[in-house]
Amino acid sequence: MKINFDRNMNQSVKPPLKGNGMIQSLSNGISQLEKLLAAILMLALTIIVALSVAFRYFLNAPLSWSGEVAVFLLIWISFIGGSLGLKNKSQAAVTLMLDYCPPRVKMWIAVFSQVFIIAFLVLILTYTYTWILSDGVAFQKSTAILLPMWIPYSAVPVGLTFACIHVFAHLVHILKTKGAGL
Numbered sequence: 001m002k003i004n005f006d007r008n009m010n011q012s013v014k015p016p017l018k019g020n021g022m023i024q025s026l027s028n029g030i031s032q033l034e035k036l037l038a039a040i041l042m043l044a045l046t047i048i049v050a051l052s053v054a055f056r057y058f059l060n061a062p063l064s065w066s067g068e069v070a071v072f073l074l075i076w077i078s079f080i081g082g083s084l085g086l087k088n089k090s091q092a093a094v095t096l097m098l099d100y101c102p103p104r105v106k107m108w109i110a111v112f113s114q115v116f117i118i119a120f121l122v123l124i125l126t127y128t129y130t131w132i133l134s135d136g137v138a139f140q141k142s143t144a145i146l147l148p149m150w151i152p153y154s155a156v157p158v159g160l161t162f163a164c165i166h167v168f169a170h171l172v173h174i175l176k177t178k179g180a181g182l
Helices: 022-057 066-087 103-133 153-178
Strands: none
Touching: 022 153, 066 103, 066 153, 103 153
């Protein structure tokens, strides 16, 4: 039995899916954008938290906005990171049954799982877009910096849309290669 919490521990790091397909290119491009965005957001979070600590303990003048901004940045980082996790297949997986299946069965299980994930993401996305576009969110402002709340809340549909594209690219790859390399 193999419990696979991090595929990078047991295998070499797999490069992003290659191919001349439009969906693969889109997924790879989004992945590059996500990596850049995540790096920028993590740098901003580090600077803001460090400034907050410095102002509170060394200057005795706490920043009223730093906690709120840190939470918003962490939310964005989480959804971008979750999408990247699906792109790189780094989510936790228990593969006991899958290890003993023939290749054709593995392929169909992989196809079913990708379709299920896409269906789940599309369901959540429909509710998320409805929520983001509602009047309650459109006119809501954050308490400390008065940022329109649709901006931090947009992390959910952006991250899930990117994740859906990555999963769809995996599905196309599985179908094109007939499950080779699973």
